[in-house]
Structure formats: C-alpha cells, structure tokens
Amino acid sequence: MPSSGLDNAGKTTILKKLNGEDIMNTSPTLGFNIKTFVHGKYTLNIWDVGGQRTLRPYWRNYFEQTDALVWVVDSGDRMRMSDCRDELNSLLLEDRLAGASLLVFANKWDLQGSMNDSQIRDALDLSSIKSHHWKILSCSAVTGENLVDGLNWVVDDVAKRLELEALSSSFSFCLNRFHNCCPLFDFYLFNFVSGDCLSLQNILFHRV
Incomplete structure (x- = not known):
C-alpha cells in the first residue's frame, strides 16, 4: 500500500507515529522507505514514497498489487492544493490502482490557518471520484489523532471489497x-x- 502526497505533507512522520517510532528526527524522504507493521489481524506493508517533484514520476513503480492508496495532504499548504489535486487525479487513472480504496489524510489540521476536511474535500474535488471508495480524515502526525481511525477504515474497506470480489467470482x-x-x-x-x-x-x- 503506497503512501503518497506532495513533499512536506507529513507522510514519513505519520508512518513513524503509527509504528511507535520517534518522530522528532524526521528528514525528507529521498526515494522510498518500507514500513511493515501489524494492524489488528492484518500485516500492512506501506511504501513511504518521497513527494518531491523530481520523484513523482517514479510513484507508479510502487503500485504493483495495490489494494489501497494513502494520500497525505498538508492542510496548511493552500498555495499547492491545486497541484495536490492534479497529482492525485493523475494517479487514480493508473490501471494498477483500479478500484483501490483511497484514504486522504488531511494532516496538520491542528495548526493555525489550516483548512478543514470539508475545504480540502472541495479543493481536491473528491466528490467527483466515482471509481474508488474514498474517505478524508483530518489528522495530526504529531499527536496521532485519527491515524488509527484512518487505517481502520481503509483495512475494512479493502476487506469488504475483496470479499465481494470473491463472492462475485x-x-x-x-x-x-x-x-x-x-x-x-x-x-x-x-x-x-x-x-x-x-x-x-x-x-x-x-x-x-
């Protein structure tokens, strides 16, 4: 499951927080990291992929056998929200992401001047996404607020979809x-x- 988004959105910090690691010494991801941890009865493999513009063309290298996509947004980065929307829409056109569950983490919502999840939903035009189940949650990578709730949703959504696919087959x-x-x-x-x-x-x- 790839974790993507623009640079400085907080992707690495979120994964460290979920994995119980120290988040105080976090540097920009130049390439990718893999985090594997147990969530409930599932073992999750999450690819933390750098979000710098020069790295974005390589995002697609991490979509093999992908059941879900975690998209992290810096809630205070108003100037790049349209860029964030365009990159997300481009990814969702990838065949290897067809039907994948989409979890949008609106990170840093607790900082002054940040957009709320309703504003980000509109800015990213999430309501127009019909080909994927999606959910947006305001979160804080520092406090951990809503991070587990987000994983709960994406795991449950993937499990339900795979069950339906098995029944259909x-x-x-x-x-x-x-x-x-x-x-x-x-x-x-x-x-x-x-x-x-x-x-x-x-x-x-x-x-x-």
Whole structure:
C-alpha cells in the first residue's frame, strides 16, 4: 500500500507515529522507505514514497498489487492544493490502482490557518471520484489523532471489497456451471431477471 502526497505533507512522520517510532528526527524522504507493521489481524506493508517533484514520476513503480492508496495532504499548504489535486487525479487513472480504496489524510489540521476536511474535500474535488471508495480524515502526525481511525477504515474497506470480489467470482463460476448443464438456463435466467423467482429455483435445482 503506497503512501503518497506532495513533499512536506507529513507522510514519513505519520508512518513513524503509527509504528511507535520517534518522530522528532524526521528528514525528507529521498526515494522510498518500507514500513511493515501489524494492524489488528492484518500485516500492512506501506511504501513511504518521497513527494518531491523530481520523484513523482517514479510513484507508479510502487503500485504493483495495490489494494489501497494513502494520500497525505498538508492542510496548511493552500498555495499547492491545486497541484495536490492534479497529482492525485493523475494517479487514480493508473490501471494498477483500479478500484483501490483511497484514504486522504488531511494532516496538520491542528495548526493555525489550516483548512478543514470539508475545504480540502472541495479543493481536491473528491466528490467527483466515482471509481474508488474514498474517505478524508483530518489528522495530526504529531499527536496521532485519527491515524488509527484512518487505517481502520481503509483495512475494512479493502476487506469488504475483496470479499465481494470473491463472492462475485464464485457466483460467476456457478452460473457458468449451470449454463453448461442446463439446456434451458438462458430461458430461466431471462425470466428470473424479469421477476420470475420460480425460474431461479429451476436454475438452482436444475429442473428441466
């Protein structure tokens, strides 16, 4: 799971805080770091990727087998909010992020002059995102406020999506199996879709 965002958003500090590390000596990430820690019954591998402009073209190298994206925003960085929006929208077009859950951490919200999560939602145009489940949470990498809540949401959302995908795959397998063994499958299925529940029984019990 990659953790991305513009430079100085607080990505590394957030991961250190979640991992129980000292956050006082944190320097800009020049490249990437990998953090692995247990969250509930899950083991999370999070890629902390540097956000400097020269490093952004390489973000896509860390999207293999990605179930979720954590996007960190500096709530006080009003001047670069449009840049932040454009970079996020560009990433969400990546095929390897298709369907991935999106958690937006609005970091540094407790500092004077920072935007609230509603303002950031509008600035990033999050409401226009229809291809991903997303959630925005104001947080503080220093105090740890809302960090665990954010991980709880993203883990639960990914788990639900994977469960639905598994059910869908199983259902498709069953339909294909019935289609091969039931000569009147298409007839029954058409009637079921049209509201004839008896046709579903005919499909399930292979009554021909």
